[in-house]
Amino acid sequence: MKKLCLVFLCVLLSTSVMSVFAGGANEKPDSNVIELRFLAMAQAAYSEQNVNDMTADFMKANPNIKIYTEFVPYEELRNKTLLAYGSNNPYDAVLIDDIWYAEYVDNNMLIDITEDIPKSYKNGVLAGGWNFTTKNDKIVGLPWFLDTMYLFFNEDMLKKAGYDHQPTSLEEMVEMGRTIKTKGIVEYPFVFSLAQAEALICVYSNFLEAFNGSFQDDEGNYIIDTSGLEALNFLLAIKDEGLLNPNSAEYLEEDVRRVFSSGDAAFTMNWAYMYALAVDPAESSLTKNSVGIMVLPGAKGIKASAAMSGSMGLSVLNKTEHPAEALAYIKYLSSKEVQDTYSNLQLPVWEASYDDPAIAAGREMLVGAAKKAFSIMNVRPSDPNYQEASAIFQQYIQLALFGDLSPEEALSMAVNKVREIQ
Amino acid sequence: MTNPPVRHYSLLIAPMVIIMGAVIGWPLIRTLMLSFTDATMMGLNPISFVGLSNFQKAFSDSGFISALKISLIFAVSVVTIEMMLGTTVALLVNEPFKGRNILRALLILPWAIPTVVNAIMWRLIYNPEYGALNSLLTQMGLIDSYISWLGNPDKALVAIIFADVWKNFSLVALIALASLQSLSSAQMEAAKIDGANAIQRFGYITLPHIIPSLQVALVLRIIEAVKVFDIIYIMTKGGPANKTRSGSIFVYQEAFTNSRMGSGAAFAVIMVSLIVILILFYMRILMKKK
Numbered sequence: 272m273k274k275l276c277l278v279f280l281c282v283l284l285s286t287s288v289m290s291v292f293a294g295g296a297n298e299k300p301d302s303n304v305i306e307l308r309f310l311a312m313a314q315a316a317y318s319e320q321n322v323n324d325m326t327a328d329f330m331k332a333n334p335n336i337k338i339y340t341e342f343v344p345y346e347e348l349r350n351k352t353l354l355a356y357g358s359n360n361p362y363d364a365v366l367i368d369d370i371w372y373a374e375y376v377d378n379n380m381l382i383d384i385t386e387d388i389p390k391s392y393k394n395g396v397l398a399g400g401w402n403f404t405t406k407n408d409k410i411v412g413l414p415w416f417l418d419t420m421y422l423f424f425n426e427d428m429l430k431k432a433g434y435d436h437q438p439t440s441l442e443e444m445v446e447m448g449r450t451i452k453t454k455g456i457v458e459y460p461f462v463f464s465l466a467q468a469e470a471l472i473c474v475y476s477n478f479l480e481a482f483n484g485s486f487q488d489d490e491g492n493y494i495i496d497t498s499g500l501e502a503l504n505f506l507l508a509i510k511d512e513g514l515l516n517p518n519s520a521e522y523l524e525e526d527v528r529r530v531f532s533s534g535d536a537a538f539t540m541n542w543a544y545m546y547a548l549a550v551d552p553a554e555s556s557l558t559k560n561s562v563g564i565m566v567l568p569g570a571k572g573i574k575a576s577a578a579m580s581g582s583m584g585l586s587v588l589n590k591t592e593h594p595a596e597a598l599a600y601i602k603y604l605s606s607k608e609v610q611d612t613y614s615n616l617q618l619p620v621w622e623a624s625y626d627d628p629a630i631a632a633g634r635e636m637l638v639g640a641a642k643k644a645f646s647i648m649n650v651r652p653s654d655p656n657y658q659e660a661s662a663i664f665q666q667y668i669q670l671a672l673f674g675d676l677s678p679e680e681a682l683s684m685a686v687n688k689v690r691e692i693q
Numbered sequence: 694m695t696n697p698p699v700r701h702y703s704l705l706i707a708p709m710v711i712i713m714g715a716v717i718g719w720p721l722i723r724t725l726m727l728s729f730t731d732a733t734m735m736g737l738n739p740i741s742f743v744g745l746s747n748f749q750k751a752f753s754d755s756g757f758i759s760a761l762k763i764s765l766i767f768a769v770s771v772v773t774i775e776m777m778l779g780t781t782v783a784l785l786v787n788e789p790f791k792g793r794n795i796l797r798a799l800l801i802l803p804w805a806i807p808t809v810v811n812a813i814m815w816r817l818i819y820n821p822e823y824g825a826l827n828s829l830l831t832q833m834g835l836i837d838s839y840i841s842w843l844g845n846p847d848k849a850l851v852a853i854i855f856a857d858v859w860k861n862f863s864l865v866a867l868i869a870l871a872s873l874q875s876l877s878s879a880q881m882e883a884a885k886i887d888g889a890n891a892i893q894r895f896g897y898i899t900l901p902h903i904i905p906s907l908q909v910a911l912v913l914r915i916i917e918a919v920k921v922f923d924i925i926y927i928m929t930k931g932g933p934a935n936k937t938r939s940g941s942i943f944v945y946q947e948a949f950t951n952s953r954m955g956s957g958a959a960f961a962v963i964m965v966s967l968i969v970i971l972i973l974f975y976m977r978i979l980m981k982k983k
Contacts, residue, residue, distance in 0.1 A: 350734070350949050357736035378735055466844065467932025518821040520933055521844025530822060659951045669934040673846055692951075 305593050306337045307363040307600060310352060312583075313342040316544060316616030317416070322604075325613065329603045336596050349658070356380055356588060363591040364601050367412060369403035369582050369650055370469075370657050377655035381411040382587040382594055388413075395607065399645040400620045404584040406653070412584035413605040414620045419578040419644045420477050420540040421637075422568070423549065427561040428456050428537040437563060440571040441481055441505065444538065448514045451537050459516035461509055462527045462536040465672065467665045470523050473581055474540055475668055476651055478502040480577035481569045486652045493652075493660070493689050496682040501570070503671055503678040510672060520672060532557060540567065542581060546637045547616060564636050566644045578648035620645075660689045721965075727958035734952040747959030757960055759935070760943035761967075767850065767925075767939060768918035771857045775914060776907065778858065779865025784899070786866070787873045797870070804863040812927035815856035819843050819928075843929050846936040853928055853937060857921070865910045872906035873899070912975050919968050940964050 311322055319342045326338045341362075343351050349371050355361050367375060375381050388410055393401070400414025422444075424437065432451045438444035448460035464470040479485070482505070484498040509515045516536060519527075524541055528548060531539045532555035550559040566576040585601035587594055603609060610619035614630050618641050624630050631638040654660055667685035670676045676684065728747055730740045751757050786797050803811070818825045819842040827839040842852040876899065884894050922941035925931065931938030931946075938946075944964060948957025 353734045353952065357734060380735070467930065467934060518839075518841040518844055521821060521841045526822075533822075535822070656951075662946070662950065665932075666935050669846075669932065673934060675846070675934070 304335055304337050305596050306339065307591075307593060307597055308339045308341065308360075309364045309600065310341050310343070310348070310355070310362045311366045312345050312348050314345065317613055318616075321613050325604055325609055326600075328609075329600055332603075333596075333599070336600070338600060356590065361588055361590040363593060363597040364585060364587050366415065367584050367586050369580050369584070370652075370661070372403055372406055372412065372584070373653040373657060374655045375586070376406040376411055380589055382589055382591070382598070383409045383411060384413075384587065384598060385410045387598055395622060396620050397622050397642075397645040399580060399648045400582065400584075402648070403580055403582060403650050404586075412586035413601055415583055415585045415601075415605050416617050417580070417582040417620050417641075417645045417648075418542050419566075419581055419648050420473050420542060421546075421564050421566065421640055421644065423531055423539050423541060423545060424563040424565070425531070425534070425537045425557065425561055426563045427558075428460075429563075431456050437565050438568050440568050441478075442571045444568060445509060445514065448509070448537060449512070452514060457535060457537055459514065459535070460537040461514050461519075462516040462522065462530045462539050463506075463519050464522045464524050464527050464541070465506075465519040465669070466521055466523050466526075467669055468523060469661060469665075471665050471668060472651065472661050473579065475499075475502060475506070475664075476579040477540060477567050477577055478505055480579050480649055481567055481574065483569070483573045487654070491652075491654065493686045495664075496679075496686040499682055500678055503668060503682060507672065507678060520669065543618060543637060543641065544616065546634065564640050566640050566647075576643065576647060578644040580648045580650045654693075656689075656692055659692050663688045663692075724958045724961055727954055728956075728962045729959075730955045732954040732958075734949060734954055736954075740955075743955065747956040748963070750956055751960050751963055756935070756938075757940070757943055757947075760938050760940045761964075763850065763936075763938060764919055764921065764940040764964075767854060767857075767921055768915060770854045771861065771918050772911065772914045774854070774858045775862040775865050776911060778862040779910070780869050780903070780907065782862065782866040783869035783873060783903075784895075787870060800863050800866055800870075802863070803860050804867070806860065808860065808923045809927060811856065811860045812924045815852075815859075816843065816928055819852055844933055846933050849929055849933060850937050853925055856928065857918075857924055860924075861914065861917075865907070865914065868906050868910040869903050872903040876902050908975070908979065912972060915971055915975075916968055919971065920964060940967075 309326070311319075313319055317325075319340075322340060322342070326340055330336060330338060345368075348366065349368070352362065352365050352367075352375075372381075385408075393410075396414055397417060400417055401410070404410060404412035404414055422438075428451055429435075429447060432447060432454055434447055434450075438447055451457055451460045463474045465474060476486070479495070479499050479502040482501040484495065484500075484502055486493060486495050486499070488494050506515070510517070510519075516522075516530065518530075522530070524545070527536070527539045528541055528545050530536050531541075531545075532549050534556050546562070546564055548554045549557060549562045555562075566578050569575050569577050585605055587597040587601065591597050605620065607619065607621040607624065610617075610621060611624055611627070611630065614624065618624075618638065619630065625638055625642045651657070652660065664685050667676065667681040667688075671678045671681035729742055729744060731743050732740045782800070786793060786800065806814075819827075821827065821839050821841040821844065824839070824842075826842070827836070830836045831839065840848070843849050880898055881894060884898055889897065920941050921939050922945070925937050925939050926942055926945075929937045931942045940960070941964065944957055944960045947960055948954050951957075
């Protein structure tokens with residue numbers, strides 16, 4: 272009897288295991304339907320719902336193509352793309368941050384679509400979009416959304432301090448902050464996202480651009496130990512003067528948004544998404560008229576404005592078995608018609624859209640700033656090892672901000688360390 | 694009634710052994726194999742055997758050494774505090790008083806909270822703008838202005854240690870309390886009659902009685918604390934300026950951020966070896982006592 276029970280248990284276990292592996296064996300895929308997998312980012316704009324709606328419309332127009340969309344947080348997007356690419360089940364099309372393009376191209380992961388982009392398409396997209404999707408003179412992606420860290424300012428505080436205009440230079444911005452603090456309008460006029468994360472590099476690189484500095488020279492050698500000193504000294508100066516919120520070293524973008532929206536800062540830097548939230552009474556204590564947005568002004572006598580790209584593009588991966596269909600899909604997602612339709616939270620990449628009153632309605636200041644930023648914005652280093660280099664810069668810039676190292680020592684040590692990994 | 698033959702036990706345990714081998718044994722062997730190669734995350738290029746160079750790199754990498762130190766500082770601190778606090782709390786709730794049962798039930802709550810939730814909760818408590826800790830300390834007059842606990846290189850690790858202690862001391866307390874339940878009251882009465890004071894009773898009767906249980910708690914907590922990842926990753930991601938980057942976070946960054954699976958695996962093997970050494974050390978002490 273006991274033996275019978277044991278045999279029964281073994282048979283039960285075996286059938287259970289086999290049923291797992293046999294699952295789906297009866298499903299016969301339609302051989303006429305092409306299946307594609309698309310990996311995107313879970314975010315506010317374009318939201319998952321937006322992307323799924325766009326995809327549904329594409330599939331309706333192309334009944335022979337079925338798209339499976341997947342969404343992951345930004346922090347997981349690169350790792351998931353790379354891990355899947357190394358597996359037997361890679362994605363056909365993916366969303367790529369501008370700082371990852373060099374690495375993907377270096378590993379020959381992206382399809383060259385230069386010949387597939389008509390001149391009218393190329394000319395129609397804002398120039399800043401092609402800066403990061405073009406590598407070695409080849410187009411390897413379509414700009415999907417363009418963004419930069421804008422300077423947000425509290426107009427009410429500026430007025431109280433006696434200013435009726437936006438800052439025209441970094442020096443004037445600091446002077447305004449000084450007056451705001453002296454008059455007791457707010458304790459810390461500036462708040463930036465300087466936690467050990469990519470956000471720190473985004474803030475720093477905008478100031479680097481404002482001082483006309485650069486991470487790399489034309490040969491790709493890192494030179495911020497010399498060209499990046501003014502930007503770091505600038506951040507240190509406003510910190511030492513008590514103008515910068517000391518909690519900045521812990522803050523990411525959402526933290527600075529909350530501080531600014533609570534009326535506890537006169538200036539901050541953040542992505543475009545903050546504008547809609549800063550003027551939303553449910554999310555902010557500020558009125559619409561008190562929220563100002565502009566491109567970061569440059570240092571006096573050096574340049575008028577500065578912007579560093581924080582954009583993303585769509586690309587077709589080399590391992591896809593259906594490159595034409597995958598390209599058709601990403602072209603549809605980035606088409607002007609689709610982008611204009613879903614432009615309520617994400618501005619289009621098409622130049623003509625910015626002259627459309629319907630797109631600008633209710634956010635003229637943001638649209639004006641965006642149009643200016645996208646025509647001048649530069650990109651962060653084009654380096655296959657960027658992720659690692661960025662982590663090193665984050666560490667050493669923080670060490671300088673904490674006073675553990677002088678700015679010269681910090682940037683010099685960082686550059687030496689980056690050279691080691693190169 | 695006769696016991697079933699031994700081979701039947703083996704047959705019944707076989708599925709568990711097979712599953713454990715598949716989900717633990719194979720990944721461990723694969724990690725060990727990877728640690729001798731230059732494998733990358735995408736696996737695009739042919740993998741080459743590099744011998745011990747990944748291990749040599751590990752011991753000359755100041756970042757990894759620093760991360761190991763942080764893991765050890767964290768482990769020694771949290772385990773020491775948790776053992777002392779847990780034992781003290783167990784002794785307190787073992788005494789008869791009104792509401793003791795409710796307190797015992799509440800004691801399990803911190804340990805039952807998932808680490809992710811605990812980390813997010815403490816991030817809110819430490820928030821430099823509206824955090825409860827700053828508010829409390831300001832009202833008590835202990836600080837003049839709000840402090841950035843997680844943004845300060847000198848305070849961040851201490852803040853994380855405190856958050857981990859709050860979550861895990863209750864495990865030690867519960868294990869110690871379970872052991873105290875089996876302590877004979879007659880033995881304590883006899884000691885009292887013999888004139889032993891409270892400290893002598895604790896030193897000669899209570900402590901020797903609960904030590905075997907505390908040793909189990911100790912080894913569990915050491916293993917968990919040395920390989921700490923989640924609470925730090927959620928609270929600071931290893932910052933500020935890498936001052937809270939533990940060994941496990943370093944391994945993750947090497948393998949996934951830097952795309953170097955080979956050296957990431959070597960660092961992971963070193964971490965596992967460190968934990969195994971600690972366990973063997975503990976086992977040796979235990980065997981000697983037996």
